[in-house]
Amino acid sequence: DLVRDGVNLDLGTCASGFESVMASLAIRSALATVSNISHSSFLCIDEVLDGVAVSNYDNVRELYNRIIRNYDFILHITHNEMIADWHDTVITVVKDTKENVSRIERK
Numbered sequence: 001d002l003v004r005d006g007v008n009l010d011l012g013t014c015a016s017g018f019e020s021v022m023a024s025l026a027i028r029s030a031l032a033t034v035s036n037i038s039h040s041s042f043l044c045i046d047e048v049l050d051g052v053a054v055s056n057y058d059n060v061r062e063l064y065n066r067i068i069r070n071y072d073f074i075l076h077i078t079h080n081e082m083i084a085d086w087h088d089t090v091i092t093v094v095k096d097t098k099e100n101v102s103r104i105e106r107k
Contacts, residue, residue: 017051032070
């Protein structure tokens with residue numbers, strides 16, 4: 001338990017965005033590494049960096065690189081173009097508002 005001023009704090013609600021992301025990814029990495037239960041060959045994460053400051057991206061990337069070793073690939077859904085270089089392949093959805101059509105581009 002984390003106690004501040006005599007009050008028990010829930011780590012899920014009092015942690016910063018960076019702390020929450022790092023804890024979540026670290027647990028996922030540890031479980032994928034030590035678990036005897038079979039798991040999928042890929043991991044899907046959605047907007048995982050939403051509450052993380054840019055100054056912490058290097059720390060998250062280091063953990064991210066450890067996690068990828070446990071999977072064939074990671075499907076990382078994000079609007080954050082700053083991390084495109086974290087991935088070998090980037091798939092972008094491009095919307096044509098005139099035609100109300102979307103297309104997928106692979107880079």
